[in-house]
Amino acid sequence: MEPTSEEAAEFDKLDFLKLDGVDRQGRRIVRIVGKFFPAAAFSKDKLHAYILHKLKFLSVEAGGPSFVVVYFHTGVENSVNNPGLLTLRWLYESLPPESKHGIDAIYFVHPGLQSRLLLATLGRMFLSEGFYAKVNYVPRIEFMWSYIDSDQLEVPEFAWEYDDNLECRPYFDYGSASEDLRHVPHIGHPHCVT
Numbered sequence: 380m381e382p383t384s385e386e387a388a389e390f391d392k393l394d395f396l397k398l399d400g401v402d403r404q405g406r407r408i409v410r411i412v413g414k415f416f417p418a419a420a421f422s423k424d425k426l427h428a429y430i431l432h433k434l435k436f437l438s439v440e441a442g443g444p445s446f447v448v449v450y451f452h453t454g455v456e457n458s459v460n461n462p463g464l465l466t467l468r469w470l471y472e473s474l475p476p477e478s479k480h481g482i483d484a485i486y487f488v489h490p491g492l493q494s495r496l497l498l499a500t501l502g503r504m505f506l507s508e509g510f511y512a513k514v515n516y517v518p519r520i521e522f523m524w525s526y527i528d529s530d531q532l533e534v535p536e537f538a539w540e541y542d543d544n545l546e547c548r549p550y551f552d553y554g555s556a557s558e559d560l561r562h563v564p565h566i567g568h569p570h571c572v573t
Contacts (some may be wrong), residue, residue, distance in 0.1 A: 390429045393417055398433070399449070401532030406483055407446040409433075412535055413461070414454035427470060434478045443484060445481050449523070453538045468505050479509075486526065488517045489541055521543040523526065530555045 383388070395415035399408040403554065417426065422532065431563070455461050487494070502511055517523055520534055520542050 380424070380428045382432055386425055386544065387432060388486060390417070390421075390569075395431055395432065397533070400527075402447050402484075402527045402531070404483075407447045408532060409446055410492060410512070410533065411448060411450045414535070414537065415450045416455070416460040419459060423469070431474070431478075434474065439481055445483055447484045447486065447526075448482055449486045449487045449488060449527070449532060451535060451538050452491065452494060453541045468507075468510075471510050476544060482510075483512055484515055484526075485510075485513045486515050486517050486523060488520065488523065489517070489538065490516050499541075559565065 393415050395412050397410045397412075399410045401407055457549065479566075487498075490498075498511070498514065515526075520538060523529075523532065
């Protein structure tokens with residue numbers, strides 16, 4: 380089922396799913412911005428049709444099925460734009476095999492503690508082993524640059540602001556503390572004052 384041109388245009392305006400540049404291995408990047416994800420605004424069927432439409436376009440444009448997904452979890456709220464594990468599983472399992480196997484890596488940017496715990500526990504039960512093995516947690520944007528050149532990925536402004544907030548509060552950064560805290564600005568530092 381293909382989305383109508385009006386539905387596709389409506390989804391495109393949300394800018395939650397976009398084809399960006401290429402990673403360091405030459406694979407196309409599918410950027411997903413969780414804050415803009417229309418989990419509550421559209422039916423699962425329309426959302427699924429749009430995602431399949433975009434992935435078909437990606438396979439044709441990239442000249443091959445191999446790609447990576449960069450998912451920005453920054454600003455996701457459960458009641459507004461969080462699709463939930465079961466919806467993610469449904470979407471993933473209903474992808475055509477070439478799209479499913481074409482996902483080489485999933486970079487999960489700014490995962491919260493709750494997201495990490497859910498994926499580590501329930502994710503192992505509700506998501507396929509193949510999907511779960513592709514997930515890489517990226518607690519800060521700067522760590523993306525070891526996989527992707529910075530000019531190849533459009534990072535939303537609010538994600539940069541969240542990263543700046545982590546610089547001022549390193550304990551918010553679950554699992555990736557700075558080795559040398561002497562260079563972390565203190566709370567009274569002008570960079571950290573809001």
